[in-house]
Amino acid sequence: MSRYQLKEAHELVVDGKRYLFGVSTGAILGMDAPAARVVDFLKNRPGVSVQELAAHLESEGETGGTQEALEELVALEVVGSGGAGEWRGEGAEEPKGKGKIASLSACTPAPSHPCTSSSQPRLPFPVRSLVCHIARDCNLRCAYCYAEGGSYGQERALMDPEMTCRSVDFLLRHSGGNRRISFTFFGGEPLLNPQALRAAVQYGRAQEERWGKEIDFSLTTNATLLSEETVRFLSENRIGVTVSLDGPAAINDRMRTYPDGRGSYQSVLPQVRLLLDHHRTRPVAARVTVTRGVGDLGEIFGHLRGLGFSQVGFCPVSTRDARYALSLEDLSSFLEQLCHLAWRCISVRVPEAKGLQEPSFQGLESLEWAGKDLPASDSHPTRSGYNPEEAAGRPLPLSNLANLLRELHRGERRPYPCGAGLGLLGVGVDGEIYPCHRFAGSPDLSLGRIEQGLDLGRQTAFFQRVHSTKRAEKCLECWIRYLCAGGCYFESYVRHGDPFAPNLDYCRWLAEWIEEGLRLYVALAENRPGILMGLLED
Amino acid sequence: MKHVKAINLRAQALEARAKGELPDIYALQMQLPMSCSTVFDPGWEVDGMFGLAGLCQPMENDLYGCSADCWWPAQVPDELVNYPGWSDQCSAAVRDWQKIKFIQGGP
Numbered sequence: 139m140s141r142y143q144l145k146e147a148h149e150l151v152v153d154g155k156r157y158l159f160g161v162s163t164g165a166i167l168g169m170d171a172p173a174a175r176v177v178d179f180l181k182n183r184p185g186v187s188v189q190e191l192a193a194h195l196e197s198e199g200e201t202g203g204t205q206e207a208l209e210e211l212v213a214l215e216v217v218g219s220g221g222a223g224e225w226r227g228e229g230a231e232e233p234k235g236k237g238k239i240a241s242l243s244a245c246t247p248a249p250s251h252p253c254t255s256s257s258q259p260r261l262p263f264p265v266r267s268l269v270c271h272i273a274r275d276c277n278l279r280c281a282y283c284y285a286e287g288g289s290y291g292q293e294r295a296l297m298d299p300e301m302t303c304r305s306v307d308f309l310l311r312h313s314g315g316n317r318r319i320s321f322t323f324f325g326g327e328p329l330l331n332p333q334a335l336r337a338a339v340q341y342g343r344a345q346e347e348r349w350g351k352e353i354d355f356s357l358t359t360n361a362t363l364l365s366e367e368t369v370r371f372l373s374e375n376r377i378g379v380t381v382s383l384d385g386p387a388a389i390n391d392r393m394r395t396y397p398d399g400r401g402s403y404q405s406v407l408p409q410v411r412l413l414l415d416h417h418r419t420r421p422v423a424a425r426v427t428v429t430r431g432v433g434d435l436g437e438i439f440g441h442l443r444g445l446g447f448s449q450v451g452f453c454p455v456s457t458r459d460a461r462y463a464l465s466l467e468d469l470s471s472f473l474e475q476l477c478h479l480a481w482r483c484i485s486v487r488v489p490e491a492k493g494l495q496e497p498s499f500q501g502l503e504s505l506e507w508a509g510k511d512l513p514a515s516d517s518h519p520t521r522s523g524y525n526p527e528e529a530a531g532r533p534l535p536l537s538n539l540a541n542l543l544r545e546l547h548r549g550e551r552r553p554y555p556c557g558a559g560l561g562l563l564g565v566g567v568d569g570e571i572y573p574c575h576r577f578a579g580s581p582d583l584s585l586g587r588i589e590q591g592l593d594l595g596r597q598t599a600f601f602q603r604v605h606s607t608k609r610a611e612k613c614l615e616c617w618i619r620y621l622c623a624g625g626c627y628f629e630s631y632v633r634h635g636d637p638f639a640p641n642l643d644y645c646r647w648l649a650e651w652i653e654e655g656l657r658l659y660v661a662l663a664e665n666r667p668g669i670l671m672g673l674l675e676d
Numbered sequence: 677m678k679h680v681k682a683i684n685l686r687a688q689a690l691e692a693r694a695k696g697e698l699p700d701i702y703a704l705q706m707q708l709p710m711s712c713s714t715v716f717d718p719g720w721e722v723d724g725m726f727g728l729a730g731l732c733q734p735m736e737n738d739l740y741g742c743s744a745d746c747w748w749p750a751q752v753p754d755e756l757v758n759y760p761g762w763s764d765q766c767s768a769a770v771r772d773w774q775k776i777k778f779i780q781g782g783p
Contacts, residue, residue, distance in 0.1 A: 213694030549686020
């Protein structure tokens with residue numbers, strides 16, 4: 139006799155209708171009344187038979203469509219017709235069978251830790267993205283910079299253009315079946331080394347045909363060194379540009395300064411205008427670092443959109459320094475403002491859509507799901523400076539939201555938090571390879587050298603540590619674990635000195651943000667699917 | 677489907693598979709993301725989050741098929757009827773594998 143039980147799912151209500159997000163499948167499902175009744179009955183009831191379900195619903199006077207709804211829920215993997223591992227019984231019962239239940243550990247000697255076994259990730263893994271430090275130096279000294287003024291705590295240096303070309307070659311050789319690959323110029327400030335930039339782009343473009351691949355070049359810059367000639371080069375070569383800029387002068391110049399303490403905004407502004415006016419081949423994005431105090435995201439967003447950036451992304455600062463790091467109140471304010479901004483971006487595009495409601499979010503009570511006894515935020519900053527009209531143009535101008543909607547649409551499930559060490563690698567100015575660009579200058583995490591190639595032993599050791607340090611154990615009860623997969627290695631490194639430490643500092647924040655994204659996604663998918671598809675294609 | 681609506685692509689893919697529109701085994705022929713199962717020892721595969729929920733389909737289906745539908749009853753205890761608590765102590769296989777129970781002298 140088949141028995142049924144509910145698999146792990148996160149439930150939400152949008153516009154009075156009930157939806158489920160399958161934790162392990164990533165599927166988003168809408169339920170009608172019969173399906174919802176089945177789900178409600180199965181909650182906290184392990185191993186229910188169809189007869190028990192039918193009897194219960196009959197006693198409630200509700201029987202229509204039960205069997206059919208159950209079958210659909212099984213087909214869509216919300217309900218398991220068997221002992222799904224996600225269910226944990228409320229207290230173990232005594233076995234009813236004749237056999238005696240026994241513990242394996244009582245009978246077998248314990249081997250060494252399971253993760254130190256001979257099992258290895260399947261390597262080499264085809265590289266899709268290479269982030270290359272062509273300058274270990276910067277002309278700004280932003281107070282919050284995790285790279286310590288662009289130097290990464292080492293001697294300031296530029297990458298030899300020949301090494302940059304070898305890095306392009308490395309990417310081409312190690313990209314396996316990937317036809318579209320990306321090469322990012324990073325620093326420090328990469329425009330301190332225009333020779334390497336030009337050499338690598340020219341070399342790469344010349345090699346594309348031979349390899350049958352397309353290289354997507356991009357650059358992250360503070361924009362201080364952009365000239366007419368450079369902008370022309372970027373545009374002609376279809377190089378994507380992201381500008382690090384924190385908003386209007388009063389906000390930007392608090393952190394983003396020259397070594398003599400001068401704010402950078404005034405000198406950056408003409409260059410930014412030049413870039414936005416003349417870079418025609420790719421959209422130009424701004425990246426805002428959010429620091430202590432947060433500020434008014436609406437004002438920052440409106441200002442940067444007003445300058446002409448097609449997308450604005452907000453990123454929390456990576457630091458433990460209490461002068462800049464976000465407090466619980468800051469994270470709460472950041473989240474609340476980001477949710478409102480997301481909602482406004484969507485509602486401007488779809489003013490009449492049903493189901494779009496102001497975010498329900500009311501502040502973080504703690505950072506972790508487990509809950510720490512910390513005070514809730516009472517800060518509700520005003521949102522000014524944002525003109526919804528200007529958000530009406532494509533693409534979806536808030537990159538945090540655009541990325542989240544895409545992930546939810548595909549129903550992504552991640553075995554790792556990001557591609558670091560696999561499809562994504564970073565290269566230091568000296569040709570040393572790292573799991574990602576943020577780890578440049580951490581010799582203990584080197585994965586090889588550009589000239590010799592990846593050191594498979596080191597790469598394997600890195601993932602053995604990922605597996606063996608139990609960083610994900612804390613995540614086992616969390617409904618976003620297959621979207622977040624434990625969080626950024628570098629954030630753990632900054633906060634706990636160990637890239638493999640549990641990264642619990644943003645759990646609650648991320649879950650609330652994803653919940654808001656789900657609500658927006660469902661509202662759009664249900665009411666204006668055409669517009670949703672348009673947003674996702676951007 | 678009449679009662680449950682597949683909203684996103686993943687849900688639509690599950691629906692298509694349920695209707696028989698996708699071959700079940702297809703996923704294995706593709707270049708799978710590395711480590712859909714990260715560890716194989718001591719006989720338990722775990723996913724990237726050290727749980728059992730996110731394994732690639734064939735393994736997952738086999739395991740659950742073992743414990744519930746009893747088509748391969750020797751592998752793991754029948755969790756639904758006779759031994760509901762056999763895996764209660766093993767929420768993380770990597771950590772807790774020794775706590776997984778087995779049956780001595782079954783029916």
